[in-house]
Amino acid sequence: MHASPKISVLLPVYKVEPYIEECLDSLLSQTSTDFEIIAVDDSSPDRSGEMTSRILEKQSRIQWKFIKNLENKGLAETRKIAALAARGEYVLCVDSDDHVHHDLIRRVIDEVETSKADAVVFAAENIAPDGKINYRVEAGDATITGVQAVERILDLSLQAYCFNKLVRRSIFLAVEHPTGLIYEDICVSVQTLGKSNTVRLIPDTLYAYMYRESGISTRFNPKIVDLFAIIDRVEKSTASMPIPNYRRLLFRLKYIYAYRTIAFQAAIKAPTYRLAKPILLSVSERLRFAHLLGMCSDHRPKLSIVMAMLKIHPWIFYCFVRRFGGR
Structure with missing residues (x-):
């Protein structure tokens, strides 16, 4: 039995056949090996799950687990399934059509060991199909409280994506993961940061968020009205916080x-x-x-x-x- 890794990467896999290899390559070539990959095939209709399993089996450098949902559960529930199977002290959400910087794991481990933070937030880039940078997701450079981090999300100066936030696993499992709603990241990030004592913000660009023409954020989706329900949940979870x-x-x-x-x-x-x-x-x-x-x-x-x-x-x-x- 391997020693428990510092970090568990939560990797939901669904309809990402053209992209999963690049995503896994970026994880398997990390400069640090003190992490595991928890890949969950969310009953994908294509070969994504099969490819993921095959790529992970061919290597022994990084610890991994592969889980298959018998029916489609959606992103939020699948991340929670992965977190329940994880052993790391911290979890990191990675979308399986994106890729990460080769030094991501080492950098965030250095930060939590130095600051003892419950969460680390880092910068990311949104990349167009031609490789150009559409925009940057900035994080800043500071050590703040969890309530101050939530304040920055409300202020729109800190974005509420899950993919650029390393979070203590016990906190991640203790929050609500909205099932069946899009924009669930806002709800999850507000709760996890709100339950964190210390949050470390670092300016390093460690994540490449890929713009896909077929992606949920680039096409018309009537479920965008889910944002009403998400914001209501955010209001409920933040109302008692001491935010000026x-x-x-x-x-x-x-x-x-x-x-x-x-x-x-x-x-x-x-x-x-x-x-x-x-x-x-x-x-x-x-x-x-x-x-x-x-x-x-x-x-x-x-x-x-x-x-x-x-x-x-x-x-x-x-x-x-x-x-x-x-x-």
């Missing part, structure tokens, strides 16, 4: 991020107004005049004007956003 200016910061996450995201994504990505209309109406019905004023007072007058169009009539908003691309 809490109502103002929650307003920022709820309306300036979530409501804007739902409305703009529906208008930009829905192939027809008929498909976008029910989603736009759902946002319009929740919007109040006070919210539009709040956007102005948060130094976002342009957003306030555009969202006022949505309140007047979704068709006006739809045409404007289609014409100007949400600029």
